[in-house]
Amino acid sequence: MTTIHIIGGGLAGTEAAWQCLNADRDLKVRLYEMRPKKMTAAHQSGDLAELVCSNSLKSTLTDSAPGLLKREMEIFNSLVIREAKLASVPAGQALAVERTLFSQGIQKSLSEFANFERVDEEIQTLPSKEELEKSGDVWIVASGPLTSDSLATSLQELAPEGKRLHFYDAIAPVLEMDSIDTEIAFKQSRYEEGYEGDYWNVPLNKEEYYAFVEAVRTAEYMPLHEFEDVKYFEACLPIEVMIERGKETLRFGPMKPVGLTDPRTGNWPYAAIQLRQENKHGSMVSMVGFQTKMKWPEQKRIFQMIPALRDADFFRYGSVHRNTYLKSPDVLESDLSFKTNPRIFLAGQISGVEGYTESAAMGLLAGRAAAARALGKTFEMPPQECMIGALKHYVTEGGLGVFSPMNTNLGLLPRVPKRRDVSKVDRKKEQARLARETFDTYVGIKTESRAAHFEVEQPTI
Ligand SMILES: Cc1cc2nc3c(=O)[nH]c(=O)nc-3n(C[C@H](O)[C@H](O)[C@H](O)COP(=O)(O)OP(=O)(O)OC[C@H]3O[C@@H](n4cnc5c(N)ncnc54)[C@H](O)[C@@H]3O)c2cc1C
Structure with missing residues (x-):
């Protein structure tokens, strides 16, 4: 049985674990979380998927970038979105959660798999390419913005030549x-x-x-x-x-x-x-x-x-805060695996995204890609014209400027030209509609039926 080892039981790590477990019953998943034995400076508990600050996962409106991302993740059978909806509290058009309930839901859903194991341990070093080729195992690094120091050192070795691991962001x-x-x-x-x-x-x-x-x-x-x-x-x-x-x-x-x-x-x-x-x-x-x-x-x-x-x-x-992240476009392949070690994947905030949902989204894709690698298959990444694909594209390809962590936003999608007779709101709606259509085509569902499904059964996402 091939084992997928995941470092970090945060938003990205738990989502990645779920995607791997659902990919094939023959995959074993070991999720390493150093808390509560070793705490980070921001977390308060040993819970999986702890929300370190706000309890909101932002807008659910499918004409907004956060709403689009959630919609696509939900179609991808996202654990984070499912549990967030189950633990939701009233917050207007935002998806906000009762955080303990949310964490418990995540923990419970993962524990129901016999081939899932949580290991309370800090991982300090990553296995070499040769070791992984021999064992056939796959690793996902989802250790977040407050990655432990020893693991950060090991990551630096995986991303050689120059300064590719950052400890603070300085965003304009x-x-x-x-x-x-x-x-x-x-x-x-x-x-x-x-x-x-x-x-x-x-x-x-x-x-x-x-x-x-x-x-x-x-x-x-x-x-x-x-x-x-x-x-x-x-x-x-x-x-x-x-x-x-x-x-x-x-x-x-x-x-x-x-x-x-x-x-x-x-x-x-x-x-x-x-x-x-x-x-x-x-x-x-x-x-x-x-x-x-x-x-x-x-x-x-x-x-x-x-x-x-x-x-x-x-x-x-703009922002300036403590945030460990890699200059992903230099070190990752388009499937989120490392160029220097293709059996190790990167997920979550450390890959160069910003936000709970964005981190979980990169966990989702890394999980699917890692499971495919473990099974000797390939996973086709979503196209860059939908929201999750656009965010992933930013992570692995970067933009024109200096690479710095990015939240989901409509600017990552293809531009809908400005026209005098079309309002700004309608232009954005059109951009979102095209993104929905692209994603639905990619997953092979008819836009009409999917839209109806969301309106009738899941009006908030
Ligand atoms: C102080 C702070 C406040 C934030 N507030 C918000 C907010 O309000 N809204 C928002 O959308 N985003 C916020 N973010 C940004 C980001 O969305 C969150 O940090 C999010 O939790 C990132 O998800 P993740 O899975 O990548 O990392 P995390 O959720 O941090 O998960 C990583 C996990 O890895 C574990 N870990 C680290 N190193 C090791 C190791 N060597 N071995 C084993 N385990 C390890 C950590 O203990 C942690 O549980 C905030 C970030 C910080 C630092």
């Missing part, structure tokens, strides 16, 4: 390109007046700049967890830390206006924010050098003070 907001006012923002690379450059530049006059600086200075910030002792790299300081050094610092850093000629005035603006394309189809742009720990509503309020960003839609907000 990502905006929807179509929500930016291009009557004000202009396209130009620095010192290349007269040519259409690669960057969009958002100009600010003197008054707008100082109002912006003051708003950031007095904004509300995400509190640091006690285990977070962030030592910032000079190259990626949060904007608020730069402002602490002086009101002008941003104008000599990420808001430097030199060499950017605003076609409306013929002059360099007082300050400018540069937006860099994030994905090939151009629907996402990131605010270059704008990593921040401001609370999300504050980011929306303050960035929307800037005229060209007045209607900006955020695909991802």
